[in-house]
Amino acid sequence: MDLLSQIFVEPFALMVEMPDLLVQTLWEGFVSGVLYALIALGFVLIFKASGVFNFAQGIMVVFSALTLVGFYAMGVPAILALVLAIGVMFVLAWTVERVVLRPLVNQPDIILFMATFGLTYFLIGFGELVFGGEPKQMITDELFLPTGATEFDLGGGYVRIQHLDVAAAVIASIMIAVLGVFFSKTRIGRALRAVADSHKAALSVGISLNQIWVIVWFAAGVVALVTGIMWGARSDVSFALQIIALKALPVLILGGFTSIPGAIVGGLIIGLGEKIGEFYWGPVVGGGIETWFAYVIALIFLLFRPQGLFGEKIIERV
Amino acid sequence: MTALATPASTETPAPEAAAPILSVNNIEVIYDHVILVLKGVSLTVPKRGIVAILGANGAGKTTTLKAVSNLLRAERGEVTKGSIEFDGNRIEKLSPNELVRRGCIQVLEGRHCFGHLTIEENLLTGAFTRRDGNAAIKEDMEKVYAYFPRLRERKNSMAGYTSGGEQQMCAIGRALMSRPKMILLDEPSMGLAPQIVEEIFEIVKDLNAKEGVSFLLAEQNTNMALRYATYGYILETGRVVMDGDAKMLRENEDVKEFYLGVSGADRKSFREVKSYKRRKRWLA
Amino acid sequence: MSADHAHSFAAADALEETAAPAGGGAPAARARSDEVLLSVENVSLGFGGVKALTDVSFDIRKGEIRAIIGPNGAGKTSMLNCINGFYHPTEGRITFKGQTRPKMRPHEAAAGGIARTFQNVALFKGMSTLDNIMTGRSLKMRTNVFWQLVRFGPATREEVEHRRKVEDIIDFLQIQHIRKTPVGKLPYGLQKRVELGRALAMEPELLLLDEPMAGMNLEEKEDMSRFILDVNQEFGTTIALIEHDMGVVMDLSDRVVVLEYGRKIADGTPDEVKANQAVIDAYLGVPH
Amino acid sequence: MIYREAGQYKTSYEADRAVFPLRQDRIGIALIIVAAYAAGVFGSDFLLQAVLIPFLIFSLAAIGLNILVGYAGLLSLGTGAFMGVGAYACYKLMTAFPEVNVVVWILMSGFFSAAVGVFFGLPSLRIKGFYLAVATLAAQFFLQWSFNRIPWLYNYNISGAIEAPLSTLFGVPITGATATSEARYFVVLTLVIGLTWLASNLVHGRIGRQWMAIRDMDIAAELIGIRPLTAKLMAFACSSYFVGVAGAMMVFLWYGGAEYNVFNIDQSFFILFMIIIGGLGSLIGSFMGAALIFMLPIGLGIVLPAITEPFGLTVGAATIEHLRFMIVGALIIFFLIVEPHGLARLWQIGKQKLRVWPFPY
Amino acid sequence: APASAQTEEGIYVPLLTYRTGAFAGSGIPIADGMHDYLTMLNERDGGIGGVRIIVEECETGYDTKRGVECYESVRANDPVMVNPYSTGITLQLIPRAAVDKVPVLSMAYGLSASADGETFPWVFNPPVTYWDGASVFVKHIAEREGGFENLAGKTVGLLHLDAPYGREPIPVLEALAEEHGFELKLYPVAAQDMQNQGSVWLNIRRDRPDYIYLQGWGAMNPTAVREAIRTGFPIENMIGVWWAGGDEDARAGGADAAGYKALSFNGAGADFPVMQDIITHVHDKGLSQFPRERVGDMLYNRGIYNSMLIAEAIRTAQEITGKDVVTGEDVRRGLENLNVSEERLAEMGMTGFAAPLNVTCENHSGNHQVFVAEWDGEKWTVGQDWTEPMTDRVRPLILAAAQEYASANAGWPMRTETCDN
């Protein structure tokens, strides 16, 4: 009985009692949702374009952020450091295409997945060799990112909104919108989907895989940089940050690996669901359910739509 | 190579210039570093020519076409010997993309449409390398729809769901969208209704005559192929065993027996075929 | 229905009608009866907006070779898919051996004795020819997991016994030399042959063949025809055949159904169908 | 022509279906097994404890995962957690019934992970490919959370860890702190050989063929009469069994104890990479992959300083580590490019070359 | 493991460290501190008792599997002790220590119960255990509230890594909560959510605890400090265990983090003679990988403290046995007779850097004192308010836990080692 009340009554009572916390929870859920969407976007881009599940996205987040901070630490002005970091991401994309993807064209997905694992290892070693393993501070102020918070009263409590979070949500949304338009409305976007379907056929119609891959990995690199800045500003830039890439997995699965809108909607559902679940129902089992709760949400959705919410339909035909 | 395989270009009545658009010289292809598949194949396609490669299953027709279009690398095969020239330039090192840009496109055997793209989007990907603006592309698309009305009906369906024949049309239409100078057609008639087969060959003839597109086609439907082609090569286990004018081939006894079937009154019914194998004379 | 005099066509494409006399050697030992093995009644199938089949009815008698022809996209493959439970008709019903099972799963159809080959070769690409054909025997293999694990006694005996059957099929189809080759590397024509072998290994009562001769040259088509006839005659297997090569269809089949845009437009012996104006318009084209 | 098969005719189907039809292969395997046992007698402690025991255990886990991914084509990222189920099940059994021999419990514990595996495999009927990974990821995170949060599983130990109590086989301690590496090595080796034999029987028989059929083309498999759900669940069960036993062996015969985070997602990836590098759908590949992924870093850790030292370069441990990461990463990519189908295929091609040697093909 | 490690005569001291991976941020300063102090002894004194110390690092990446691997590789060279630097690895090594005759020094981490020398003769966790730490935390808040009696009705949160390490203080805090009538709330943070603590902090906002005890590690700590500031939790009421007291942890909060507190048992800053020696003998000779300007960081100094214990144990072992080159068994005795008095601290140039320490056969952690350091926005300020843990509460818990450990592990060997003190 007690358990039932804990599950079915108390959470809702709490929502009504403390609306400020509800609003705060929703806001936090929204912000993390947007940030999850951002990570997922990096995956989606690459998956769409090459069918590669990019294990290295997490380390790319760290690597790009470290590059940015590293250049700044070398005395380069912040904005120039940002430009240089973007340049480094381009070089990375180009190298990956040359060294990893090109020789592995037309191989099964899982092989390419494995190759990105090799890439992860390499980047960890390389990143630590160049930048050292210590955590670094994100140059938040120097990049003109707002700090501080606004508070407003609500139902006897208050809701606190971080300016950084607002900025993160805005920047992430812009990023997602721009990339979404670019990849759905342009010739490249169509080619991208073609490549994801079949490398071989794409080659045969003269789609330049090389060029597409560089573009897409570069875009994913820029997304990683933005992700790195945002998450780095919330804690710090360290190699631990690569773990957050795991956060993208349920989002991807829920939204569908190939869909940019899917990444957004999936991110929001997971972000909100996870925060609400942890906050209101987590205490039932002693908290800390966030780690698997997202997967359970995703799994339930999948049982109804095996290709995720917006994923491409699985074609079954003989 | 046997004596029958003579250099083709000299004998071929080239419609225009003598310079061939494609010439393959003595190439050897190895898969997986160990499986030798082509053992010295040479062939020539004259400008504005239609050349057919004939041969049994596994003879290496597809491999030859892929060697030209440079798609072998994606299957862990490589051209280890010989040279390939397209339009006067060596092309073994070019990427498939560059080759399409230069006007040589392949229609893969077994359709290979982009399953998750609609038919129309599939056609548009064919125009990927083109830079001449949307209007021209649109115009060509209309042309493809005119060739294959069935595609227009299904243009908003995902290609993965369409029937085998529809996919075949889509693959051919897609290649046409790149405005090629030369098309490598691999088994275009496979899985198509007889009417459509005829239509496809009419299209080939049409494009060849009106737009000067050259064709290299690998085809099992020998009858059809030799009717439309100007020249033919016969491949057996990775070697050219015979080549010659289409007309000449059509009349060759062995070709008749093994590829064409005897037409007319002497034709045997499929019911009566007995299980016997006569050695092909060119293998002797 | 008279299959005793076969009609000859010059070739698939030419469709020249000749007055060639029927060759001798018509199969006499052919088991044929009027017993209906499978009947399709008013079947319709739709996918969202697309109607793949509309109100199609026909039947297949025990022991006959039944051809299904029609233009591309007419719904032939979809028809086969309905028969073996891969698609479920939106309307109408299919009765096999007197049983109607509306939501039958494909593996149940297989267990009931329906085997098939596919238009786009659907072999198990990573496995050898032998293993591919052996999978066709899964339904017939019975030893439990324990014996499978220790691979002694009954498991070995069973495996060898089935292996013998499979070797017979391999001999029959003359693919001994590619026994151990991974099928992914085989040329298209041989793949089709292996696929036929796999279907035969199931010892089906009804064999559905979806364009078994696409992409083959004459010689190979002849081989394939012979296999099909042998299967039909020696094992008494009923066959439903989709094929675009009219020569083959007209020579081999006992009766032909013609589909167009998902509707049945003709049904009858090859002669009848060939003479049917609707069929000529829709599919055969004007005979030259 | 070193690798000559001519003259070895197979006169019966029994002989032909043998796992190693060639005499050279059979001799080779026998030699390897003899050498493996000899290593237990002559090998140093370091070799046994830090190299061979873990290598064998990971090979077993890799075989288990290979059944699922390589043979049945079902992607799983939950290997770590399933190993954990085996380990915790074994721990509970062993502490609840200490009188039963631990080897029995190790073998039994696999059934628990098999059951859990089947449960999490249920969605596989509907969900495919990378999407299926979610079900296994849910398993991974949920189980890992349980190992951490359900104190009953670790007998309410304050440390939150499970420890292997002392137990013996034929009077020789094989678990617990006093067990020598030799004793544990022999147990591990014997178990791994036995289980590999079973796995090999399984994948070479009817069930294995059904899995491969499902993997290569599930629709066609169903159309020839294979029940997808049964075959897939069977794959989950068998795979999880091997993985679970490997997990139990890892804790009881190698580590001697473990915390929940030993069974984290990194462990899952680690095993997955072994089978990809080794060769999907190949038992020998599982061993090769385990060897490469597990031993490469160890080897480099020994080799790198030896290379740098003579040049008077005193490179710090950290730098060596970074280089090691870079080299391992680069080598993985290199191997994939050389042969995407894994070391097992490379091995086959090598044999093929030997067969036709001295001719190129 | 370089085979050359034993070619010259010396005392082999392997250090299991991590300079890579998710926890490198905390691992690097500690590794450098440990390394630099021992190097300094080699450079300044030619080692200990005239014998050089052979220092070898093995990278664990804070991963238990690789830690065990490291242990195996260093064990072949007869180490005099191991420093696992991870609770997970320590737990793996505890049963093996007695068998392999390699003492385990888990300085202020590992298994709290291993402070019981009777049950764990080969394991040492000086100078304090987590349980001691938690009791100091309670003492500290009681002091701030004006006495234990004022704790009644207060709410105390434990924000911890959701792992055995993070859960360590729970038994002590629960016992004290019951005794003093405050409410204990738990806030677990899973390892993969270390940098994603949003929901935990929502819970904290809901429950409004008066104090938070932070038992985190690695990237969890800076994130917690930032989140506290973000949610407006009074930062001065958050007190970290010593592993949550790194400079980077607090610096993440910027100026707003001023007032954040953490327990410590070693001094911060470079104003100790011993630090000057390290700068002269190690940094000036280019033998350190640690940035010169960061010498004095809390965790770097803690590494030094750890190495001081190593060195003192070896020195004590040499004294007891009269040998120069000592073995693992000797060093075990050295550890058991460790007595770092005020005079000895002065000799070592560590006056004020650490409190005196006395390890005994029964008590392997030594009940050293701890103080509460405070971040002033730039650096840790160190008062001299050394506090005794509540030994009377903690000790019985430790003994009980040790008993339980031994009984859970059937066949746990009884102590056979003799006691020297």
Ligand SMILES: Nc1ncnc2c1ncn2[C@@H]1O[C@H](COP(=O)(O)OP(=O)(O)OP(=O)(O)O)[C@@H](O)[C@H]1O
């Ligand atoms: N990827 C590959 N790896 C190894 N061998 C291959 C590969 N692709 C084709 N082969 C082999 O090369 C030979 C020639 O194959 P190819 O596909 O070129 O024949 P084809 O003449 O096109 O036959 P079909 O008429 O059946 O299409 C065959 O024996 C085939 O087994």
Ligand SMILES: Nc1ncnc2c1ncn2[C@@H]1O[C@H](COP(=O)(O)OP(=O)(O)OP(=O)(O)O)[C@@H](O)[C@H]1O
């Ligand atoms: N799963 C599906 N979803 C949507 N449309 C489908 C599906 N299956 C078949 N169709 C449509 O139904 C129609 C009939 O297809 P079917 O494959 O049966 O044709 P077919 O007669 O076999 O043609 P072909 O001779 O070209 O193989 C086609 O237009 C196809 O696009």
Ligand SMILES: [Mg+2]
């Ligand atoms: Mg071909």
Ligand SMILES: [Mg+2]
């Ligand atoms: Mg069809």
